[in-house]
Amino acid sequence: MRVFLDTSAFLAIIDADDDNHAAAKKKWRELILAEAEFFCNNYVLIETFALLQHRFGMTAVNRFSNDVVSFLHIHWIDEAIHQAATSALLAAARKKLSLVDCVSFETMRSLGIKTAFSFDKHFTQQGFNRIPQRRK
Numbered sequence: 001m002r003v004f005l006d007t008s009a010f011l012a013i014i015d016a017d018d019d020n021h022a023a024a025k026k027k028w029r030e031l032i033l034a035e036a037e038f039f040c041n042n043y044v045l046i047e048t049f050a051l052l053q054h055r056f057g058m059t060a061v062n063r064f065s066n067d068v069v070s071f072l073h074i075h076w077i078d079e080a081i082h083q084a085a086t087s088a089l090l091a092a093a094r095k096k097l098s099l100v101d102c103v104s105f106e107t108m109r110s111l112g113i114k115t116a117f118s119f120d121k122h123f124t125q126q127g128f129n130r131i132p133q134r135r136k
Contacts, residue, residue: 001037003113007051008120081107082103116131
């Protein structure tokens, strides 16, 4: 199984105070046991590093970099994907949709990945399978 990892999943796994922490840890373990292939892009990494540094300090960034990043297939964003994502963001004109989100959608489409490990509803709105499923 190929899974795209979003910043919201990384933060939920790491932050014990996150509302989605228990669900994220459980799904993370399941995916590791299932030998899933993990993908993300450098924009997600930049966003995750910045949030970890701001919330928890450089020790957390160092641990994430050493313990998690090495397991990821990182897709490096080129000008074409950046421009497509920028156009999508501007066309959507939605306050809570970010450039990182749009770059992630473009990345997933270009790599043929259909499943996102994310707590961001925008992935579902874009037609991707989002895990873990939220309880209603």
